[in-house]
Amino acid sequence: MITSIRTIFKNEKVIPICSTILGILFIIAILAPWITPNDPVAVNLAYKLQPPSWNFPLGTDHLGRCNLSRILYGARISLGFAILIFISSLAIGLIIGTFSGYKGGWVDHVLMRFCDAVMAFPSLILVLGLVGIFGPGLSQVILALMLVQWVYYARMFRGMALSLKEQNFIPAAKISGSSQWKIIKNHIIPNVLPPLVVMGTLEMGWAIMDISAMSFLGLGVQSPTPEWGAMIHEGKSYIRTNPELMLYPGLSIMLVIVTFNLLGEALSERYGVKRRF
Amino acid sequence: MSLLQVNEVTHSYGNRTFFKWQNRSKKVLSDISFSIEEGTCLGMLGTSGAGKSTLGKVILGLEKPKHGQILFQGHDIYTVDKYTRQKIRRDLQVVFQDSYSAVNPRMTAERIIAEPLENYEKLTLAEQKRTVIELLEKVGLGEKDLKKYPHQFSGGQLQRINIARAVSLKPKLIVLDESVSSLDMVTQTLILELLRELKEDFGLSYFFITHDIKAACMISDTLGVLEKGELIEHYNSKNEFFSSENPVVKEMRGSILAEHPRFRSIRTKSNYI
Amino acid sequence: MGTDKSKVLQVRDLHVQIKAKNGITTLVQDINFELKPGEILGLIGESGCGKTVTSMSILQLLNRKETTIEGSIMLKGQELNGLAEKEMRKIRGKDIAFIMQNPMNAFTPVFTIGHQFVETIRSHTSLNKKQATELAIESMKQVNLPDPGKLLKYYPFQLSGGMLQRVMIAIAASLHPAVIIADEPTTALDVNNQKNVLRHLDKIRSEYGSAILLISHDLGVVSEMADEVAVMQHGKIVEKAGVFQLFDSPKHEYTKKLLNARPTLYLEEPMTNLI
Numbered sequence: 001m002i003t004s005i006r007t008i009f010k011n012e013k014v015i016p017i018c019s020t021i022l023g024i025l026f027i028i029a030i031l032a033p034w035i036t037p038n039d040p041v042a043v044n045l046a047y048k049l050q051p052p053s054w055n056f057p058l059g060t061d062h063l064g065r066c067n068l069s070r071i072l073y074g075a076r077i078s079l080g081f082a083i084l085i086f087i088s089s090l091a092i093g094l095i096i097g098t099f100s101g102y103k104g105g106w107v108d109h110v111l112m113r114f115c116d117a118v119m120a121f122p123s124l125i126l127v128l129g130l131v132g133i134f135g136p137g138l139s140q141v142i143l144a145l146m147l148v149q150w151v152y153y154a155r156m157f158r159g160m161a162l163s164l165k166e167q168n169f170i171p172a173a174k175i176s177g178s179s180q181w182k183i184i185k186n187h188i189i190p191n192v193l194p195p196l197v198v199m200g201t202l203e204m205g206w207a208i209m210d211i212s213a214m215s216f217l218g219l220g221v222q223s224p225t226p227e228w229g230a231m232i233h234e235g236k237s238y239i240r241t242n243p244e245l246m247l248y249p250g251l252s253i254m255l256v257i258v259t260f261n262l263l264g265e266a267l268s269e270r271y272g273v274k275r276r277f
Numbered sequence: 278m279s280l281l282q283v284n285e286v287t288h289s290y291g292n293r294t295f296f297k298w299q300n301r302s303k304k305v306l307s308d309i310s311f312s313i314e315e316g317t318c319l320g321m322l323g324t325s326g327a328g329k330s331t332l333g334k335v336i337l338g339l340e341k342p343k344h345g346q347i348l349f350q351g352h353d354i355y356t357v358d359k360y361t362r363q364k365i366r367r368d369l370q371v372v373f374q375d376s377y378s379a380v381n382p383r384m385t386a387e388r389i390i391a392e393p394l395e396n397y398e399k400l401t402l403a404e405q406k407r408t409v410i411e412l413l414e415k416v417g418l419g420e421k422d423l424k425k426y427p428h429q430f431s432g433g434q435l436q437r438i439n440i441a442r443a444v445s446l447k448p449k450l451i452v453l454d455e456s457v458s459s460l461d462m463v464t465q466t467l468i469l470e471l472l473r474e475l476k477e478d479f480g481l482s483y484f485f486i487t488h489d490i491k492a493a494c495m496i497s498d499t500l501g502v503l504e505k506g507e508l509i510e511h512y513n514s515k516n517e518f519f520s521s522e523n524p525v526v527k528e529m530r531g532s533i534l535a536e537h538p539r540f541r542s543i544r545t546k547s548n549y550i
Numbered sequence: 551m552g553t554d555k556s557k558v559l560q561v562r563d564l565h566v567q568i569k570a571k572n573g574i575t576t577l578v579q580d581i582n583f584e585l586k587p588g589e590i591l592g593l594i595g596e597s598g599c600g601k602t603v604t605s606m607s608i609l610q611l612l613n614r615k616e617t618t619i620e621g622s623i624m625l626k627g628q629e630l631n632g633l634a635e636k637e638m639r640k641i642r643g644k645d646i647a648f649i650m651q652n653p654m655n656a657f658t659p660v661f662t663i664g665h666q667f668v669e670t671i672r673s674h675t676s677l678n679k680k681q682a683t684e685l686a687i688e689s690m691k692q693v694n695l696p697d698p699g700k701l702l703k704y705y706p707f708q709l710s711g712g713m714l715q716r717v718m719i720a721i722a723a724s725l726h727p728a729v730i731i732a733d734e735p736t737t738a739l740d741v742n743n744q745k746n747v748l749r750h751l752d753k754i755r756s757e758y759g760s761a762i763l764l765i766s767h768d769l770g771v772v773s774e775m776a777d778e779v780a781v782m783q784h785g786k787i788v789e790k791a792g793v794f795q796l797f798d799s800p801k802h803e804y805t806k807k808l809l810n811a812r813p814t815l816y817l818e819e820p821m822t823n824l825i
Binding site for chain 3: 326466490491533537542543
């Protein structure tokens with residue numbers, strides 16, 4: 001049985017299958033307002049905690065809201081904002097990291113010591129702290145996550161820029177007359193980006209987890225906005241009677257993260273990229 | 278005025294620690310002076326570790342020496358202002374030893390060769406493409422190679438692309454840092470012949486760094502010998518090198534392998550049956 | 551000289567194919583040659599012609615799952631092709647030694663030279679650590695390495711390429727193998743070290759009678775060392791002859807092309823007068 005699981009991972013079809021699943025999820029997230037059967041925030045206590053029916057395909061939660069609608073809308077937040085955080089922290093980390101690695105000297109030292117200081121804290125604790133300062137709310141959580149995540153990317157990009165500097169095409173570009181920024185733009189960035197696009201799929205899993213974790217703690221999304229982590233938080237009081245209130249969002253999170261991770265592993269094996277950890 | 282004048286260049290790699298007495302600096306070049314005239318090739322011989330590559334980097338303007346100056350066309354390349362420096366840059370080019378690491382693996386051959394042209398010449402896209410194709414044909418490749426990536430070329434072909442890039446601006450001096458040492462013998466000879474041809478056609482001067490005496494003799498007009506960071510000899514002709522009584526040079530000559538088995542000097546009679 | 555005993559290594563009809571996604575590719579075919587004790591066979595050709603594949607198949611180091619090897623490889627009368635890995639391990643290092651092209655890659659960076667040297671000796675003999683170390687030191691003296699006792703404690707990155715190559719030769723020679731395969735032993739070195747390395751190889755050959763398969767793309771190496779030369783192109787041996795005959799009257803077009811491609815010294819007087 002273990003060999004058959006291994007062969008699943010080695011199967012070339014992992015990449016197209018996972019990409020298709022993620023593609024479908026993204027389309028669902030975009031089309032959510034048109035395909036949901038009911039209003040996700042409509043409270044109707046008469047219908048509370050109903051089993052699946054024609055009107056409510058996955059039943060209702062403790063406030064009579066449609067579970068399926070909430071899951072579908074939750075996809076928008078989880079996926080959408082995960083991408084937002086990922087891209088913005090990647091962009092900041094890319095610019096600062098490659099510049100630091102290329103420049104070297106005291107510029108590099110100062111920037112990296114700053115990153116060291118931020119990395120000394122467990123990231124979630126730091127995010128909690130920042131949210132404590134900014135106040136609870138979705139945009140505050142996203143800002144906090146962005147501010148914490150970019151240092152990891154900066155460190156990574158800087159390391160890659162350093163090893164690129166050893167290659168002869170950097171001095172060759174200098175001798176061809178290219179300026180510092182032209183070298184960073186044309187030579188360093190194109191060479192550090194591809195491995196990280198692959199790793200990004202793994203990072204997305206973490207980003208979704210972070211948002212869900214914050215919402216679960218009540219710090220991210222505020223009621224009644226549907227978000228998977230928040231739904232688990234609300235559902236935990238009903239764990240004995242209606243476990244599906246936690247199961248639906250929990251399984252959704254799991255599906256997305258596992259798909260991203262499988263895709264990331266398959267891509268990194270295909271393109272020979274090393275993982276962060 | 279010589280094209281390149283190297284004056285008393287000394288360079289060392291130091292370990293700058295907080296404690297001054299722990300000066301673990303390693304002297305790499307000591308008091309080197311020589312010149313290269315326009316249209317000639319100086320072959321710089323020496324064993325690995327003698328400091329040849331460091332000297333190449335210093336001449337190219339990549340590493341400032343601790344003492345001494347490099348005068349290129351009369352300008353001290355380390356003290357001129359940025360504008361003049363950029364102007365001088367185009368006349369001083371390089372071909373490195375490792376052809377693969379000298380090119381950006383994500384760029385096509387066209388972009389690689391066009392980079393110097395983009396920086397210095399204001400050509401339209403069509404003109405630039407035409408110039409690149411001409412250069413490719415000059416080095417023995419063709420239009421079909423424009424859109425290929427480095428991994429699709431062999432080491433020898435990639436070195437031709439590096440050469441095309443180096444001559445694209447019709448420079449005055451090219452530093453060839455062990456440019457053929459990583460290639461197999463047949464390709465070495467072909468590339469050396471190409472370099473000779475380009476030297477004639479464009480009136481180039483070369484600073485040819487190598488440890489291979491045969492390769493140096495194929496292309497050089499004058500020879501220099503670097504040993505442990507010092508320039509121990511500078512010959513104005515190849516015959517001077519071969520008739521020199523200097524013991525280091527004699528040892529170098531002795532290390533040349535035979536061209537024909539009747540000249541062989543290593544094989545001894547077997548003690549074993 | 552017609553008995554099989556006089557040939558220490560005999561390769562007959564060697565045919566190596568590799569299974570790729572788009573079919574079967576032939577790497578080398580119809581390879582026939584033999585090595586006599588104390589003789590050197592030079593194998594020459596451009597990069598990619600199959601020289602390394604040939605040596606790897608003699609050592610049975612090719613990936614069994616992807617490559618098929620047909621033909622006979624006889625070492626002192628024993629068939630090597632298809633031999634069980636356990637048996638092959640006893641032969642590698644002791645009866646056939648291998649000297650690689652890039653000495654820096656041949657050693658594990660995390661262990662000292664001494665550790666790797668002694669490990670090789672002890673895996674083939676019953677010597678204890680002290681005796682193995684003495685043998686190692688003796689072997690290193692043979693290749694003129696200074697202060698061998700101290701050198702054994704160094705890590706590979708602390709030695710230059712030339713010295714590492716000599717250590718590799720010392721390891722290869724220490725067990726007095728019948729055959730040494732030297733794959734481009736001088737290519738990664740500068741010219742000053744090249745002749746020294748070749749001298750050491752010749753010394754081993756003349757003192758212990760080892761036969762050497764000397765692979766190189768440099769005609770200078772072959773003209774200095776080889777008794778017989780085989781020229782390879784595109785996976786086949788296109789010409790095989792005694793070294794003088796090959797240089798004086800080459801028969802195949804490719805051999806002629808190789809001989810004409812040598813960088814010559816462009817001097818007025820012949821070389822012998824000046825060296």
